[in-house]
Amino acid sequence: MFIHKITDSIDYVGVNDRTTELFEGLWPLPYGISYNSYIVKGSEKIALIDTVELGHTREFMESLRLQGIDKIDYLIINHMEPDHSGGIPLVVTAFPDIKIVGNKKTIDMIKGFYHLMNDYLYVEVAENQTIDLGNISLKFIxxxxxxxxxxxxxxxxxxxxxxxxDAFGCYGALNGGVVDDSMECSLYINEMYRYYSNIVAKYGKFVLSALKKLSSVEIEYLCPTHGPVWHSRLAEVLEITRRLASYEGEDGVTIIYGSMYGNTAEMAELFAISLSRRGIKNIRVHNASKSSLSEMLADALRYKGLIIGSPTYNTEIYPPVSHLVSAIRARDMKNKIVASFGGYTWAPGATKKIADNLEAMNFQDAGSVIMKQSLTEEVENNISEVAEKFCALFNS
Ligand SMILES: Cc1cc2nc3c(=O)[nH]c(=O)nc-3n(C[C@H](O)[C@H](O)[C@H](O)COP(=O)(O)O)c2cc1C
Ligand SMILES: [Fe+2]
Ligand SMILES: [Fe+2]
Incomplete structure (x- = not known):
């Protein structure tokens, strides 16, 4: 049996999912995803850390069996989302003497999701409590x-x-290796931006509190529930997470637009050209009808500039752009330099609604350009003017 050793006493026992199209029914998985679980072997006792998604419990139980694990004393549950807790009932059935370790909220959720009501099953833990496995111990933060x-x-x-x-996790199934030392990681680092912006981004301040707690303990390996174990790139992963959680944008501008007949699209192209001519090098343009919400959120969160355009559609923002705008608001993004634009034919509405949303988020607004029907020299000049102001804010 292939055993994925992480350290002398810790092995990887997670599984890959290369079949699910959309994680949480929302987020595309072009490279799959892993559900990570780990075995900690102390001199006296053995602990299993988290399980896997329900549909993958067969491989999971098989991998435990093939690794010769015939006794587990503790099942530690760090997170109850069913992509990790789905295997709990099967593990409890296979190891009837096991104790499930979690905090009060975890135990309530296990009872709610899986109806395992016997209190003797549980060991409830709180901040900084430890359990002893013999030569090693586990402490709960x-x-x-x-x-x-x-x-x-x-x-x-x-x-x-x-x-x-899920902290420090990313999309992308594992391709043979588990620890980052043994693989080329650029795919996973990219997927981390997408994962964080899709799933975690609303909770930046909680991420920063967690990072503060982690800074007081010595860490050489971060073992998340998705993606590689971070060892050689640990500092980089901590820094990416800190930056995203602080909403500290990287140098770059995301332009996202919707367009039915190409008029608003032409404005998007002119914005990109105007920014490029003013020296902005990193520009990402997304057609909201084509790019996934997942990718657009990743770029919108990652870069400090954000320009959004939409035609007016039944007095409203065009639906895919509207979806994006509400997803940005739902994530409480901060510190962006923004602008808005869009076309209309008889009564404009979309651009003002985008601008109102951006204003409600306290972003620095360089202005809006509204275009009746099609491009004119005046519209081109207005785009240049807003781009000029945008670049002044961007470079200040
Ligand atoms: C279903 C539909 C609804 C529309 N609703 C409005 C509207 O409420 N107000 C308006 O001024 N234009 C409306 N329009 C016109 C478009 O906003 C206008 O033609 C715009 O230039 C289209 O931009 P595009 O070429 O980027 O798709 C609507 C168009 C369609 C197809
Ligand atoms: Fe989760
Ligand atoms: Fe997860």
């Missing part, structure tokens, strides 16, 4: 709203390793 209320992390001091739940 409460990290609520990362990204559910019950989320916690499990720290192994002896191995300088922490099981982090």
């Amino acid at each position: 409460m990290t609520p709203m990362l990204h559910w209320p019950e989320t916690m992390m499990t720290y192994c001091e002896e191995e300088k390793l922490i099981f982090t739940g």
